[in-house]
Amino acid sequence: MKCPSALGVLIYFCSAVSSQGAEFGELRHKLVEEVAASARDDGFPLSPRVIAAMEKVERHRFVPAWLVPFAYLNHPLPIGHGQTISQPVVVAVMTELLNVKNGDKVLEIGTGSGYQAAVLAEIAKSVYSIEVIEPLEKQAAERLKSLGYGNVTVKMGDGYYGWPEAAPFDAIVVTAAASQIPPPLLKQLKPGGRMVIPLGMQFVTQYLMLVEKRADGSVTTRQIVPVAFVPLTGGH
Template identity: 75%
Template structure:
């Protein structure tokens, strides 16, 4: 199975042209490290769609210029304002967990630099992304537009309350840690939909949770893995 996944990834990397040939080798190496990390955790897999998306999105365009050299390291990096761009393996895992597919509408809480939104946009039909820090929201919106991600809408708002007028969503991804699952996000998730959210306090143990809303409206959740995220901020 590992050989099949790696082969699929290499094929998809060749099938989709990348943004800047000089970064191809670094991006391929990053994905090999991501695949190795995923393979080390039994039960986790990455879909071909997620592999293709991450093999295509130019991560070096989503980090500060002075960090370009480190853009394809499998680690989080600072993007200013006390925020980070997530570690690639976490981006891959979260995107796979919500099972995004063509035709889906996805809500992202915490746009940051826009990298995760770009990965989602490669797979989903449309992405609605909320950022609470104004300079990040403005920069991410401009960056995503310049890179051709017209199916991403970015809003300056408190993500705790979601994007009600665009709901319901097939999937929701929260990229900041909360003490609980925000009820407005549960309400905006479609029956049959999935949400991933890190729960726990900053500097304390946090766990990535998968929340599923069943067709009858009932909610179940399960713990996936320990993580470390910046806190979800706002007036809630």
């Protein structure tokens, strides 16, 4: 999961600016090929359904206008309010780890730009997404609606407490780092369900964790890879 060099960014910028419009599809395809290769090299081969979702979602629709030329870099990008749109390979790996199926109901904590929600919506039956920052929540909700993602519901709130009215969920993804697994989220996860969450403090090594809830309600956790996410915020 390497970051591009400064020269690579410059070359990409020049080529992308001259190839907006119809060429975005080609850029996206190249990005997905890079993401699939990177994930495979790191021991996380992507399933066809995750690759198809990544191919379909137009990442340039989810970044600020001035960053559109960089949308198909395998790199996180700022979206304002101290938040970022995650690196595509991280989005792909988190989606893969969730093992989402067509009939599943998924909860996302941290809507951000809406990109992860869109990828999940290409696979799941429904996605419920919570964002604590009001301007981002409003922008993401409008963006997802305009792009036709009618199976995504977005609301503003403290994601630590989940969405009890819509629970239980087949899968839960948290896109901000927590110091511990929030108990309300564990409660809202179905038996047999999976949660993917980064754990750790900001500026300290964080790890992506896979949490699985067994049929008897017991919980197992597995450390996956080091990551760097903004902290989970809210009134908790």
